[in-house]
Amino acid sequence: MKKIVHYLNQFYGQLGGEEKADLKPILKEGPVGPGMALAEVLGQEAAIAATVICGDNYFADHQDEALAEILDMIAPYEPDMVIAGPGFNAGRYGLACGAVCSAAKEKFHIPVLTALYPENPGAEMYHKPVYILKTAISATGMRKIIPVMGKFALKLLKGEEVGFPEEEGYIPQGYRVNVHTVQNGAERGVDMLVKKLRGEHFVTELPMPVFDRVPPAPPVKDLTKAKIAMVTSGGIVPKGNPDHIESANASRYGIYDITGLDDLTGDAFMTVHGGYDPVYATEDPDRVLPLDAMRQIEKEGGIGELYNYYYATVGNTTAVSSAKKFATEIAQDMLRKGIQAAILTSN
Amino acid sequence: MKLTLNKFYVKDIQFAQKSAFADGILYVDKKELAEYLMEDPNIQSVDFDIARPGESVRIIPIKDVIQPRYKQSGTGQIFPGFVGDVETVGNGQTNVLEDCCVATSGKIVAFQEGIIDMCGLGATYNSFSKMNILVPLIYPVEGLDKHTHEATVRVAGLKTAAYMAKQTLNQNPDASETYEHESILEMGAKYKDLPKVVYVDMVQCQGLMHDTYVYGLNVKGILSTMIGPLEVLDGAIISGNCAAPGHKNATIHHECNPVIMELLKRHGKDLCFVGVLLNNESAMLTEKKRAAYYTSNLSQLLGADGMIITEEGGGNPETDLMLNCRFHEKKGIKTVLITDEYCGRDGASQGLADVTPEADAVVTNGNGNQFVVLPKMDRVIGDVETVKIITGGNANSIGQDGSLSVEIAAIMGSCCEMGYEHMTTRLR
Amino acid sequence: MNRKGVNSVAVFRCITNNPMILNSGIPQVEYHETDVLSLFRLIQPEIDKGYALLSHPLTGSIRPDITPYKTVLLSAQKAKADQQSLQLIDRAIRYAEDLYSLREKPLYLMWDDQAKKDFQYVDLSIIRQAMEVEQIR
Numbered sequence: 001m002k003k004i005v006h007y008l009n010q011f012y013g014q015l016g017g018e019e020k021a022d023l024k025p026i027l028k029e030g031p032v033g034p035g036m037a038l039a040e041v042l043g044q045e046a047a048i049a050a051t052v053i054c055g056d057n058y059f060a061d062h063q064d065e066a067l068a069e070i071l072d073m074i075a076p077y078e079p080d081m082v083i084a085g086p087g088f089n090a091g092r093y094g095l096a097c098g099a100v101c102s103a104a105k106e107k108f109h110i111p112v113l114t115a116l117y118p119e120n121p122g123a124e125m126y127h128k129p130v131y132i133l134k135t136a137i138s139a140t141g142m143r144k145i146i147p148v149m150g151k152f153a154l155k156l157l158k159g160e161e162v163g164f165p166e167e168e169g170y171i172p173q174g175y176r177v178n179v180h181t182v183q184n185g186a187e188r189g190v191d192m193l194v195k196k197l198r199g200e201h202f203v204t205e206l207p208m209p210v211f212d213r214v215p216p217a218p219p220v221k222d223l224t225k226a227k228i229a230m231v232t233s234g235g236i237v238p239k240g241n242p243d244h245i246e247s248a249n250a251s252r253y254g255i256y257d258i259t260g261l262d263d264l265t266g267d268a269f270m271t272v273h274g275g276y277d278p279v280y281a282t283e284d285p286d287r288v289l290p291l292d293a294m295r296q297i298e299k300e301g302g303i304g305e306l307y308n309y310y311y312a313t314v315g316n317t318t319a320v321s322s323a324k325k326f327a328t329e330i331a332q333d334m335l336r337k338g339i340q341a342a343i344l345t346s347n
Numbered sequence: 348m349k350l351t352l353n354k355f356y357v358k359d360i361q362f363a364q365k366s367a368f369a370d371g372i373l374y375v376d377k378k379e380l381a382e383y384l385m386e387d388p389n390i391q392s393v394d395f396d397i398a399r400p401g402e403s404v405r406i407i408p409i410k411d412v413i414q415p416r417y418k419q420s421g422t423g424q425i426f427p428g429f430v431g432d433v434e435t436v437g438n439g440q441t442n443v444l445e446d447c448c449v450a451t452s453g454k455i456v457a458f459q460e461g462i463i464d465m466c467g468l469g470a471t472y473n474s475f476s477k478m479n480i481l482v483p484l485i486y487p488v489e490g491l492d493k494h495t496h497e498a499t500v501r502v503a504g505l506k507t508a509a510y511m512a513k514q515t516l517n518q519n520p521d522a523s524e525t526y527e528h529e530s531i532l533e534m535g536a537k538y539k540d541l542p543k544v545v546y547v548d549m550v551q552c553q554g555l556m557h558d559t560y561v562y563g564l565n566v567k568g569i570l571s572t573m574i575g576p577l578e579v580l581d582g583a584i585i586s587g588n589c590a591a592p593g594h595k596n597a598t599i600h601h602e603c604n605p606v607i608m609e610l611l612k613r614h615g616k617d618l619c620f621v622g623v624l625l626n627n628e629s630a631m632l633t634e635k636k637r638a639a640y641y642t643s644n645l646s647q648l649l650g651a652d653g654m655i656i657t658e659e660g661g662g663n664p665e666t667d668l669m670l671n672c673r674f675h676e677k678k679g680i681k682t683v684l685i686t687d688e689y690c691g692r693d694g695a696s697q698g699l700a701d702v703t704p705e706a707d708a709v710v711t712n713g714n715g716n717q718f719v720v721l722p723k724m725d726r727v728i729g730d731v732e733t734v735k736i737i738t739g740g741n742a743n744s745i746g747q748d749g750s751l752s753v754e755i756a757a758i759m760g761s762c763c764e765m766g767y768e769h770m771t772t773r774l775r
Numbered sequence: 776m777n778r779k780g781v782n783s784v785a786v787f788r789c790i791t792n793n794p795m796i797l798n799s800g801i802p803q804v805e806y807h808e809t810d811v812l813s814l815f816r817l818i819q820p821e822i823d824k825g826y827a828l829l830s831h832p833l834t835g836s837i838r839p840d841i842t843p844y845k846t847v848l849l850s851a852q853k854a855k856a857d858q859q860s861l862q863l864i865d866r867a868i869r870y871a872e873d874l875y876s877l878r879e880k881p882l883y884l885m886w887d888d889q890a891k892k893d894f895q896y897v898d899l900s901i902i903r904q905a906m907e908v909e910q911i912r
Binding site (some may be wrong): 128162164165172173174175176177178179180181182183184185186187188189190192193194196197198202204205206207208209211213 | 775
């Protein structure tokens with residue numbers, strides 16, 4: 001009987017909701033929550049020996065320690081496989097599922113598996129090293145995904161040949177492999193053209209890379225008269241992080257007052273970005289959000305005026321859809337405030 | 348126009364006192380063939396070898412692969428401009444040796460390459476391994492410059508192929524296939540309701556080892572033009588490309604152009620095959636743009652609804668491919684591109700040298716970067732020395748057991764961009 | 776584009792790492808002793824400055840990780856940075872980078888002197904043919 005260790009967050013681990021998101025990893029014997037349904041599908045061929053449960057916030061804010069603790073909890077079981085989730089579209093959970101699987105695969109050299117909604121940042125980040133089965137956007141998809149997870153897990157456990165994404169239901173990992181075909185390339189080409197001409201559905205064999213075409217705005221006519229604003233995805237926020245912007249996979253942005261300030265200091269400002277070593281930004285936040293330089297230029301007349309507020313969020317594994325949403329809202333606000341150009345810094 | 352291909356299936360090739368074709372066996376009189384080839388004073392000496400399907404034989408390096416054809420009747424003769432005169436071909440009857448080809452070997456440049464393995468893993472990557480192959484080994488006179496050397500070997504290969512097929516003259520073929528291709532005005536009236544499809548055959552013309560010939564003319568500097576599909580089947584288009592074995596269009600690919608064959612098959616059924624446009628692939632950007640604009644203009648003049656576009660080579664020809672795609676799609680003419688890719692060992696890199704968002708319908712013939720381990724062969728025909736360095740192979744990659752780790756790009760025709768082979772790439 | 780569609784005698788810049796180009800009679804040669812990918816990286820800022828590509832940076836049937844040599848023609852005059860040139864050099868760099876990482880030691884480093892000479896010769900032939908067709912000297 002093959003042994004599996006299952007990873008869940010505080011919610012699916014039945015320990016609580018958001019209020020328990022700071023839970024450190026705990027270990028429970030046997031399956032918990034969705035693990036029970038999964039165990040049924042696995043039947044006699046594999047068992048969930050243990051479940052590791054960890055709070056989403058704890059994991060997000062202490063990834064290295066959390067992973068070390070989790071792997072230490074898994075190790076004694078000598079599992080044949082680690083499964084995480086399903087995480088659907090929960091961003092922090094999805095990232096944790098991917099990270100746990102990836103780390104377990106690297107450390108124990110065993111098959112790993114999770115299941116996420118394709119737009120989950122965890123899917124974007126971990127689909128290459130980890131098999132991630134596609135789920136619906138919310139937990140209403142639980143019924144459907146559990147049997148798929150179980151079957152696929154057994155396949156991986158038995159070392160059976162894994163089919164293509166269309167057949168197995170996992171998010172394409174990004175590796176193109178040669179396969180022999182019945183029709184030659186010319187026959188397939190003519191078939192494709194006839195379908196295209198008829199307006200019928202066809203599938204290209206070689207998709208083009210996604211083109212994100214953004215026409216650039218016309219240049220500022222006279223910078224010396226222009227009102228400029230600063231935006232950062234580098235996570236510089238007032239000390240205390242009043243808006244609780246997350247250190248990863250941010251769900252919000254803030255607008256902060258810098259009226260009368262020539263310089264950012266570590267007393268009044270901080271960084272909450274979880275993707276870089278904070279030491280230098282804490283010493284001098286101007287390094288990420290160059291207020292000092294901008295004020296200098298403003299004083300010298302290089303720009304007309306620096307807007308007295310700046311916009312901030314955290315770009316660390318933040319979903320593209322979230323970033324698009326923030327950007328649209330920020331741009332609208334800028335237009336209302338008569339801002340003509342912005343300086344965007346990351347990290 | 349009407350052309351009949353008379354097919355003669357070759358079961359074996361054997362050297363004999365007298366050349367003949369009988370009971371599926373092609374007998375080759377080496378002496379007579381050598382004399383014929385050595386009418387070219389640039390050839391010092393020739394030798395021949397035979398490779399049969401299933402034998403533990405590797406042919407390397409290979410310059411060109413040609414299918415033996417010879418005109419039984421009709422105007423002109425096979426390979427016009429080289430074997431035949433420049434007279435128009437593509438009508439009457441042409442005899443074809445099936446399951447057979449000529450593979451010219453010999454180093455024109457020190458980095459010459461191209462492998463055909465007759466058995467083992469390598470044999471699964473092209474159709475040539477299932478053919479009976481005659482290999483002429485052409486030794487040029489001393490001091491020949493490279494351009495002349497290349498031309499010498501090129502013509503010698505064509506002459507060999509013609510000589511072989513000539514042995515079938517006046518015999519009854521094993522099978523026959525007749526192709527009809529009306530004039531454009533006729534088919535326009537006849538097939539009013541069928542979508543009009545034009546095939547753009549992009550031909551490389553960039554310099555030594557990167558050239559293509561049409562009726563004997565090097566296509567450098569030509570404006571995009573039209574050619575009858577049946578003319579192509581009579582060898583009107585010849586390869587002068589001796590690099591990139593994995594995806595160059597060898598002469599056999601032109602003769603058997605699979606896109607033309609498929610379009611002829613479906614002509615009058617679910618499409619109207621209007622014709623073939625030639626678009627040259629130059630190294631200069633203005634040329635590329637001019638060619639693509641001009642081709643799209645011809646397509647419009649022809650009333651095309653859709654295009655199949657094939658390329659030759661990788662790297663800059665991908666720009667020609669994308670320009671043609673974009674200019675046609677902008678004119679409302681739908682396109683399908685047929686190409687191959689180099690997406691890295693693991694297939695995770697972006698495989699094309701150029702892209703365009705309009706290219707929404709693309710056929711791929713495989714990832715040339717895939718590595719394979721080829722077993723040692725008992726016999727090597729050609730130049731053993733070359734095994735030292737070829738695409739993917741080097742002296743260090745010859746294993747203890749004599750096996751060779753190479754990219755499939757080194758295997759002749761493995762990713763042929765006309766779609767001659769049966770391979771694609773799928774995303775995992 | 777400094778030629779305005781007229782096939783007149785044009786002046787160009789010839790950027791190359793092929794020593795055979797130096798004695799070939801081709802004028803305006805800027806020779807760099809480096810590999811093909813580095814040559815592309817040298818060319819990129821020139822394109823940013825406004826020199827347009829006249830020839831494509833990639834060869835048709837020889838990969839940039841296989842040949843040690845490449846010659847690229849740029850316009851002699853600067854103009855507004857050419858969109859197509861910007862895209863092509865960027866894509867050529869990516870293509871070459873991916874192919875260079877195929878092996879620990881890319882193939883272009885493995886050739887002996889005879890092979891190197893032959894690669895130089897083919898590159899020269901390609902540039903000569905390109906110039907001949909475009910009627911530029």
